[in-house]
Amino acid sequence: MSVDQPKYKTSDEVDFVIIGSGAAGGILAKELSTNGFRVVVLEQGPYLTEADFTHNEIEILVQDKLTNHPKLQPNTFRKTPDEKAKPQRALVYGRCVGGTSVHFTANFWRFHEIDFIERSKVGAVPGATLVDWPITYADLEPYYTKVEWEIGVSGLAGASPFDPPRSKPYPMPPLPVKSSGVIFERAARKLGWHPFPAPMAILSQPRPGRSACVQCGFCLGFGCEVGAKSSSLAAAIRVAERTGRCEIRPNSYVHKIQLDANGRAIGAVYFDEKKNTHLQKAKAIVVCANGAETPRLLLLSANKQFPNGVANSSGLVGKNLMFNSGGTVTGVYEHQLNDYKGYCVSRVLHDFYELDAQKVGFCGGGGLDARYDFTPITFAFGGIPPGTPRWGKEFKAALAHNFTRTMEIFCHGTSLPVENNSFSLDPDLKDAWGLPALRLTYKDHPDDLKLSAWLFERAHAIHEAAGAVKKWSFPPQEQQFGVHLLGTCRMGNDPKTSVINPDHRTHDVKNLFLCDGSSLVTSGRGQPTMTIMALAFRAADRITALAKRGELGA
Amino acid sequence: MDSSLTRRRFLAHGTSGLSAVWLSAHWPALLAAADHAHRAAEASIPPKFEFFTQEEANEIDAITARIIPTDDTPGAREAGVVYFIDRGLATFATDDQKTYREGLPELQARVAELFPGVSKFFALTAQQQDEILQTFDEQTARPRRSFRARPGAQNFFDTLQQHTIAGFLIDPEYGGNHDGVGWKVIGREREHMFQPPFGYYDKDYPGWEAAAKEAEKK
Numbered sequence: 001m002s003v004d005q006p007k008y009k010t011s012d013e014v015d016f017v018i019i020g021s022g023a024a025g026g027i028l029a030k031e032l033s034t035n036g037f038r039v040v041v042l043e044q045g046p047y048l049t050e051a052d053f054t055h056n057e058i059e060i061l062v063q064d065k066l067t068n069h070p071k072l073q074p075n076t077f078r079k080t081p082d083e084k085a086k087p088q089r090a091l092v093y094g095r096c097v098g099g100t101s102v103h104f105t106a107n108f109w110r111f112h113e114i115d116f117i118e119r120s121k122v123g124a125v126p127g128a129t130l131v132d133w134p135i136t137y138a139d140l141e142p143y144y145t146k147v148e149w150e151i152g153v154s155g156l157a158g159a160s161p162f163d164p165p166r167s168k169p170y171p172m173p174p175l176p177v178k179s180s181g182v183i184f185e186r187a188a189r190k191l192g193w194h195p196f197p198a199p200m201a202i203l204s205q206p207r208p209g210r211s212a213c214v215q216c217g218f219c220l221g222f223g224c225e226v227g228a229k230s231s232s233l234a235a236a237i238r239v240a241e242r243t244g245r246c247e248i249r250p251n252s253y254v255h256k257i258q259l260d261a262n263g264r265a266i267g268a269v270y271f272d273e274k275k276n277t278h279l280q281k282a283k284a285i286v287v288c289a290n291g292a293e294t295p296r297l298l299l300l301s302a303n304k305q306f307p308n309g310v311a312n313s314s315g316l317v318g319k320n321l322m323f324n325s326g327g328t329v330t331g332v333y334e335h336q337l338n339d340y341k342g343y344c345v346s347r348v349l350h351d352f353y354e355l356d357a358q359k360v361g362f363c364g365g366g367g368l369d370a371r372y373d374f375t376p377i378t379f380a381f382g383g384i385p386p387g388t389p390r391w392g393k394e395f396k397a398a399l400a401h402n403f404t405r406t407m408e409i410f411c412h413g414t415s416l417p418v419e420n421n422s423f424s425l426d427p428d429l430k431d432a433w434g435l436p437a438l439r440l441t442y443k444d445h446p447d448d449l450k451l452s453a454w455l456f457e458r459a460h461a462i463h464e465a466a467g468a469v470k471k472w473s474f475p476p477q478e479q480q481f482g483v484h485l486l487g488t489c490r491m492g493n494d495p496k497t498s499v500i501n502p503d504h505r506t507h508d509v510k511n512l513f514l515c516d517g518s519s520l521v522t523s524g525r526g527q528p529t530m531t532i533m534a535l536a537f538r539a540a541d542r543i544t545a546l547a548k549r550g551e552l553g554a
Numbered sequence: 555m556d557s558s559l560t561r562r563r564f565l566a567h568g569t570s571g572l573s574a575v576w577l578s579a580h581w582p583a584l585l586a587a588a589d590h591a592h593r594a595a596e597a598s599i600p601p602k603f604e605f606f607t608q609e610e611a612n613e614i615d616a617i618t619a620r621i622i623p624t625d626d627t628p629g630a631r632e633a634g635v636v637y638f639i640d641r642g643l644a645t646f647a648t649d650d651q652k653t654y655r656e657g658l659p660e661l662q663a664r665v666a667e668l669f670p671g672v673s674k675f676f677a678l679t680a681q682q683q684d685e686i687l688q689t690f691d692e693q694t695a696r697p698r699r700s701f702r703a704r705p706g707a708q709n710f711f712d713t714l715q716q717h718t719i720a721g722f723l724i725d726p727e728y729g730g731n732h733d734g735v736g737w738k739v740i741g742r743e744r745e746h747m748f749q750p751p752f753g754y755y756d757k758d759y760p761g762w763e764a765a766a767k768e769a770e771k772k
């Protein structure tokens with residue numbers, strides 16, 4: 001932790017309190033403090049650094065060192081609102097400084113033009129609340145470029161004919177190709193498709209204070225020991241600290257937005273590590289707690305003025321949740337790929353990003369990538385062919401043969417927004433602090449399942465063309481678990497049909513802003529973090545302009 | 555060289571991919587962490603069990619040796635899995651203590667039911683041991699005689715199967731996979747960082763531009 005950090009008193013009215021330090025919160029902390037504002041970041045989880053990150057799979061898989069803990073923060077699941085929700089681990093997200101960007105895969109696609117205007121292009125989709133964004137790809141393009149250059153994204157501009165326009169190339173070349181990438185690239189080209197080097201938020205060249213990727217092979221699920229993964233921890237939080245105006249306050253669980261009698265936010269109420277309650281005062285609040293915790297906080301903050309939750313006059317807080325659809329098709333090859341070495345994804349394919357809904361019979365699109373996201377233990381549980389015994393000689397033989405010869409093709413796709421799909425407060429279950437637990441309601445739109453099946457067929461075709469010795473997938477199923485948490489406080493111009501305006505300001509509370517996965521209006525085709533960070537850079541510009549014009553007051 | 559020191563070796567020698575600035579900033583903290591991990595690894599085969607009695611340890615060891623058997627390559631026994639589980643039950647897996655305490659006697663009861671006169675799993679032949687474990691799988695041959703369904707035993711076996719895999723395949727610095735034998739079996743090289751080419755299919759990759767031209771020609 002930086003020694004330069006100021007320590008603000010809770011009674012000291014700082015310019016901004018930012019709630020959450022993940023992909024969006026970290027960027028906003030950096031931008032707002034760099035712009036001269038006094039900022040306190042309240043982060044629910046601990047402050048871990050590179051020295052705390054290891055290859056210990058038990059810490060990650062069993063002890064939830066980097067993520068929300070199912071015992072402390074249980075949640076419940078149901079498919080539809082008429083069911084009673086049952087306790088179930090339904091989501092995993094980062095719970096540490098840097099949030100989910102600490103442990104993510106670091107796939108860094110931009111959204112394409114279509115993602116912002118799909119409703120206009122395809123028309124109404126029965127059963128979905130699909131709408132256009134109030135901003136376009138062109139509005140966000142400068143901020144995508146800013147993300148790439150400021151945090152460090154490796155990739156090759158112009159390599160995909162389906163890429164949206166860009167104003168600048170990537171700041172550094174793609175990471176070295178893996179065997180899975182070569183297999184994927186050759187086979188996809190045989191089929192007439194256009195694979196390209198994966199854009200990744202992982203450094204292929206060192207940057208000041210950060211190493212280039214050393215290909216350790218413990219990437220997805222783990223924190224990067226050498227600062228090569230461009231998490232907000234490695235790429236933004238430290239810049240914020242160096243301004244001398246930003247305090248990162250870990251182990252601070254915000255559970256209420258405090259409003260005054262005029263409906264203006266005056267601060268954030270939080271538990272410290274010892275469960276003591278504090279009110280951090282601020283002139284304005286930016287909530288970046290993710291697509292689950294942001295709506296939960298607004299709902300928990302209900303008061304007389306906002307009986308249904310703060311900033312929820314639309315009734316849409318927590319609704320229109322999107323997870324992204326998809327899944328994997330796994331293949332085994334004759335020779336050793338040794339894909340356990342290095343980062344996860346080296347080749348991507350966007351030929352199916354925009355599909356003709358009339359022709360394919362569903363709305364949506366997707367991308368395929370060549371990957372290996374297993375560690376030794378997770379491979380033993382999820383990587384060996386179905387039907388293999390789970391113990392004994394045959395099990396051991398499958399493990400020994402396949403660990404180095406396996407790769408996956410991941411199919412990433414759209415989730416259409418459905419109003420019933422939501423996060424809400426469970427009426428019965430409480431978390432370890434005695435507050436209502438998250439209740440997940442989710443049932444995929446039928447088009448999402450059709451899209452997954454359609455993409456699976458293409459992934460099988462690639463394995464086939466590549467000469468896989470063995471390949472398999474499981475039929476797409478309705479999801480009841482998610483890691484992409486999108487759309488639950490959607491952006492829009494109309495206060496009746498959205499929660500925040502294009503400046504990320506809530507329609508209802510002038511000095512309350514929301515920016516994270518909850519802001520997204522559509523789900524893209526997977527890989528939302530790039531867009532979340534671009535939105536955060538843009539939000540920082542908008543909020544700074546408002547503050548400088550003196551428009552954050554009541 | 556002590557091969558359990560890979561992380562330390564990585565820190566001390568594997569610096570080619572690291573920027574000097576980054577190393578100077580993080581060296582002390584990383585070295586401390588590596589030392590800690592190393593001490594934990596050295597202590598990973600303690601002379602005494604922390605949770606199991608010696609007799610329980612014999613049973614657990616025998617079961618893990620059927621889950622990942624020793625053949626022409628090492629198995630769970632050589633990886634010291636029973637020690638990993640013992641430590642785990644005293645540390646990260648304290649929640650599972652009850653599962654073991656209650657489940658092992660229930661498994662032994664099944665031994666006695668199917669092989670009258672025998673009360674210990676480790677006293678059975680390997681083939682008999684496999685017959686016992688097959689009763690925990692869903693679709694297997696019918697056992698030689700009926701036994702009382704004991705959910706505790708099923709839960710115990712499922713948990714033990716998971717713990718055995720973890721103890722066999724975890725990074726050897728964290729108290730299992732003794733001497734890296736599990737990684738040898740699956741073909742994972744014991745390095746802390748790697749460089750391309752990684753495998754068979756990327757070793758002759760001509761580079762993006764050349765590959766694209768090649769594809770055009772076809």
